[in-house]
Amino acid sequence: MDKEKNKQEFEDLLRSTKREGIDYVIGDLEHDGFFEAPASAGHHLNVAGGLCQHSLNVCHAALMIYEGMEKLDPASTGKVKRESVIIASLLHDVCKTDIYHRTVKKRKNKVTGMWEDSEGYGISYKKFPMGHGEKSVIQLLLSGLALQDDEMLAIRWHMGAFGLNLNSYEDERCYDTARMEYPLCSIVQCADSLAAAIMETTSEDLDEL
Numbered sequence: 001m002d003k004e005k006n007k008q009e010f011e012d013l014l015r016s017t018k019r020e021g022i023d024y025v026i027g028d029l030e031h032d033g034f035f036e037a038p039a040s041a042g043h044h045l046n047v048a049g050g051l052c053q054h055s056l057n058v059c060h061a062a063l064m065i066y067e068g069m070e071k072l073d074p075a076s077t078g079k080v081k082r083e084s085v086i087i088a089s090l091l092h093d094v095c096k097t098d099i100y101h102r103t104v105k106k107r108k109n110k111v112t113g114m115w116e117d118s119e120g121y122g123i124s125y126k127k128f129p130m131g132h133g134e135k136s137v138i139q140l141l142l143s144g145l146a147l148q149d150d151e152m153l154a155i156r157w158h159m160g161a162f163g164l165n166l167n168s169y170e171d172e173r174c175y176d177t178a179r180m181e182y183p184l185c186s187i188v189q190c191a192d193s194l195a196a197a198i199m200e201t202t203s204e205d206l207d208e209l
Contacts, residue, residue, distance in 0.1 A: 003049035007035045010052055013059060014090060017083035021145035025091070028143045034097040041100060041121040044200040051097070055090050057199050062089035062191035069187070076183040080150070087147070088154040088188045095135035098127045133163055150182040160189045 014022050029035065039045035039054035066085045069077040103122035108115050130138060133156040140147060140155075147155075157163055157178050165171045179185045 001047070001049050001053055003035065003052070006049060006052045006056055010035075010056060010090060013056075013086050017086055019083065019087060019146060021143065024144040025140060028139075029094060029097065032097045034094060037097055038100055038121050039093070039096070039196075039200070041123050044196045046121060051093060054195060054200065055093060057195035058092065058188070058191045059086060059089040061194045061199065062086075062187050065187050065190055069183070079182070080184050080187065084148060084151050084154075084184055085187060087145075088151045088158075088184055089191055091140055091145075092133070092136060092155045092158045092188060092192065094139050095130075095132055097139075099123050099125055133158055150184040153178040153182050154184040154188040157185050158188045158192050160193075 011026055014026060035052050036048050037051040038047055039050035045051070045054050062085050063082070066077065066080060066082065069080075100121045100123060102119065104119060107120075128135060128139075136155050137147070137152050157175050161175070164175055179189075
């Protein structure tokens with residue numbers, strides 16, 4: 001993984017949207033450690049720089065889905081702007097910037113069957129326990145990014161049903177309505193799933209199934 005190359009591509013894609021507040025967002029992400037953070041603690045891209053790599057993977061997948069939808073359903077794609085696909089897909093997981101910390105975990109050696117110390121990441125939500133998608137939206141707004149409605153909703157609901165409080169009728173209705181009214185929600189959700197479950201899955205991940 002080339003972290004500097006990924007960082008440059010990430011910034012270039014964001015700046016290509018010419019959206020007000022983008023430079024403030026980039027500055028805050030760099031200050032807060034986004035480009036060094038992992039994408040997860042023990043699953044996909046749980047390495048330094050993994051969060052930026054994951055964000056780029058989601059953006060690449062989202063743009064391909066968007067372009068494919070132009071042929072499958074031109075009417076719905078007409079409701080979505082390319083710049084919105086870039087913004088929502090690249091920034092959907094900025095909520096993860098400050099939750100990981102280096103730690104030592106116990107890992108089972110596949111050869112010996114013995115448990116041994118292994119460097120990895122732990123998770124803490126102490127800094128800003130606001131949730132997942134909603135935290136990303138709030139952070140971006142606080143950074144000064146002029147987000148549009150469909151971008152906020154796509155980021156908020158990018159986890160799909162996994163981001164739902166299943167005890168909340170209001171949550172279910174909001175999620176269903178956002179997905180039906182704003183095609184960008186489905187584009188980003190599908191892209192995130194493709195990136196995490198296919199593009200970033202390793203042979204080790206498959207062995208552990």
